[in-house]
């Protein structure tokens with residue numbers, strides 16, 4: 001029996017380490033991705049299992065008070081462990097960004113607690129029955145989490161496999177434990193089956209913790225990548241990412257002898273927009289403009305917020321007419337929205353560059369001169385520097 005207590009304390013230790021790891025992951029992340037719920041889950045399981053174990057230890061005492069206390073601790077720890085799975089489930093849903101269903105999750109928690117209370121308290125059922133019911137409920141929870149991960153195809157393949165193995169395994173393990181207790185004529189829930197379940201649970205918990213920590217790590221990397229390459233206001237590429245992407249795009253165009261169009265787009269009198277409508281409305285207009293440009297460009301084109309109210313677009317393999325039409329369309333669409341979400345117009349300087357003469361900084365400088373002409377000519381227009389005239393101003 002002694003090894004049994006030891007096993008339980010190993011479980012307690014594993015879950016405490018897991019709780020600390022998730023707590024640290026949560027503190028590192030202001031937006032939590034479910035890690036706070038996972039930390040609560042692991043902490044409750046560690047505490048619940050510790051309480052259950054103390055209950056077991058007191059059970060061998062002959063003193064009736066110790067026996068009664070043992071029963072109560074056992075019951076308390078078991079219900080705590082059942083409830084912990086609600087937090088695990090909530091963490092998974094948050095991580096996957098799925099809508100919360102408070103009705104269903106509240107019902108699940110209620111179910112775990114109610115089964116525990118009624119089984120033990122009202123009907124005076126023996127602990128073996130409570131162990132059986134809780135095992136089946138935990139098995140069902142794990143099946144639910146297994147199915148949730150199975151449906152989420154956007155996860156990295158190897159991480160998804162870890163989560164599927166973990167929760168599929170847990171579902172089988174706990175389900176099998178419930179059935180084993182049910183089928184055992186002596187209803188011995190401390191027998192060999194239970195030892196196997198605990199051993200396996202320790203292994204699976206470690207795998208589970210690794211999987212969840214890897215998942216959090218993946219999300220953090222994703223966020224860092226986004227922060228490093230995107231403009232936070234418009235979600236478009238930032239200047240640095242644009243310069244990186246453009247270099248390889250231009251090298252590709254040179255190799256395949258393709259023209260590349262470039263356009264600088266600058267919102268007109270944007271200072272006035274801020275002064276008249278406020279900075280927030282100005283921000284909103286920049287966002288709206290970014291969306292509108294994205295919609296007008298082709299899939300293969302690249303657009304970035306170059307700075308302030310200035311944007312730059314790169315259009316590989318485009319003809320002079322196409323470049324002109326796309327830019328005219330953007331100008332027209334902005335002008336049509338002038339009284340609504342975009343209380344301004346846009347001036348555009350574009351330039352179509354032939355292969356072999358492609359140098360990004362020169363292209364930007366030429367488009368910038370074209371933009372200057374558009375501003376000087378009264379704004380709300382597209383000025384084009386063509387192949388033969390790289391210096392229109």
Ligand SMILES: Nc1nc2c(ncn2[C@@H]2O[C@H](COP(=O)(O)OP(=O)(O)OP(=O)(O)O)[C@@H](O)[C@H]2O)c(=O)[nH]1
Pocket residue numbers: 233266267268269270271272274278279280281282283286307308309375379
């Ligand atoms: N709301 C908001 N305003 C910004 C942002 N970045 C730059 N601006 C504003 O954009 C304005 C740019 O003003 P200017 O460079 O004088 O140009 P303009 O008023 O657009 O005039 P023209 O370009 O000559 O038509 C400044 O008032 C900046 O404060 C931003 O992120 N949000």
